[in-house]
Amino acid sequence: MTRNEDLAQEPPASINPYGVLGVEEKATADAIKYAYRKKALKHHPDKSPPELKDEANKKFQEIAFAYAILSDERRRRRYDLTGSTAETLDLEDDDFDWVDFYREQFSSMVDTDAIEKIKKEYQGSEEEQNDLLAAFDKCKGNMDQVYETVMLSNVLDDDARFCAIIDSAIAEGKVKKWKKYTEESDQKKEQRLKRAQAEAKEAEQLAKELESKGKKKKKAATSDMNDLAALIQKRQSNRAADFLDQLEAKYAQSTKGSGKGKKRPAGREEPPEEAFQATAARMAASKKKKAKT
Numbered sequence: 682m683t684r685n686e687d688l689a690q691e692p693p694a695s696i697n698p699y700g701v702l703g704v705e706e707k708a709t710a711d712a713i714k715y716a717y718r719k720k721a722l723k724h725h726p727d728k729s730p731p732e733l734k735d736e737a738n739k740k741f742q743e744i745a746f747a748y749a750i751l752s753d754e755r756r757r758r759r760y761d762l763t764g765s766t767a768e769t770l771d772l773e774d775d776d777f778d779w780v781d782f783y784r785e786q787f788s789s790m791v792d793t794d795a796i797e798k799i800k801k802e803y804q805g806s807e808e809e810q811n812d813l814l815a816a817f818d819k820c821k822g823n824m825d826q827v828y829e830t831v832m833l834s835n836v837l838d839d840d841a842r843f844c845a846i847i848d849s850a851i852a853e854g855k856v857k858k859w860k861k862y863t864e865e866s867d868q869k870k871e872q873r874l875k876r877a878q879a880e881a882k883e884a885e886q887l888a889k890e891l892e893s894k895g896k897k898k899k900k901a902a903t904s905d906m907n908d909l910a911a912l913i914q915k916r917q918s919n920r921a922a923d924f925l926d927q928l929e930a931k932y933a934q935s936t937k938g939s940g941k942g943k944k945r946p947a948g949r950e951e952p953p954e955e956a957f958q959a960t961a962a963r964m965a966a967s968k969k970k971k972a973k974t
Contacts, residue, residue: 696766698747706761710752717748719799721786723812723832730820730829745786749777800833810846814856817847822859825873836877 699706702716721744729737746766750756756769756777803809813831820826827843828834834843850856851863 696743696747698750698760698766701743701747702751704751708751713748713751715799717744717752719803720744721748722796722799725832726787730826733830741787742783745783746779748786749779749782753777796833803833813843813846814850817850817859817862818856822857822862822865824862824865824870828873836873837881840874 699708702713702720704713704716708716721741724737724740724744726734726737726741750760750766750769759769760766809831813827813834816827816830820830824843828836828839831843847856847862851858
């Protein structure tokens, strides 16, 4: 759980939204949306190892705020004219609420279609290889942490492929020959595999429970990239609500005195947790069935 003092009191205004998302100033709306989704998946707090949570929370807030500016035509135009993100929040008739927006973006990364599209372009690419090797060095050869760091990675699918890339990079002198990797025991590798299998089984059971309760219509999954969605769903139940409630409370305190913030409408419903669970569980169940065939 994120500590209260770690939460942003207000949007991270002092950023260059184009730089944060890695797009040009002439980028189209579709290009901005795609760049945002890639960045958000890569830096989602629930994908980061515990020791990198604070850094990931800060980075994700910057990414979300950059998208809030560039995804809205009026805010984007105001930023282009003034070069100030603070100015983009003072538009007339703009009911933008930072906490609501952040809550939505934090939760929306379980969107199956969005993840599938990004996976097709990312996996096997030079970008993924660079991310893998960077994570390998940053984690000093700890493969448990590597899988937590590289987006859309899965032990059940990627282990042989990742090891081949790493072994080749070591032989070419591109990365250090970390002992945690070269001397990792078969027992530890087996434990990592069993944990992944247990998570897949747990998600499959969740899918069955949700279907029996009628909380989600049956729908065949079209991909096997459940890992990030399942991981986010599982951890959200423990920490996302507390994180966002604390963010909302702290932001509300900061805007109360300034008079600039906008109140959340009373009675506004939270994003349905069942929807997140169903998406992740359905995808996990599909993955396990494919593994058996």
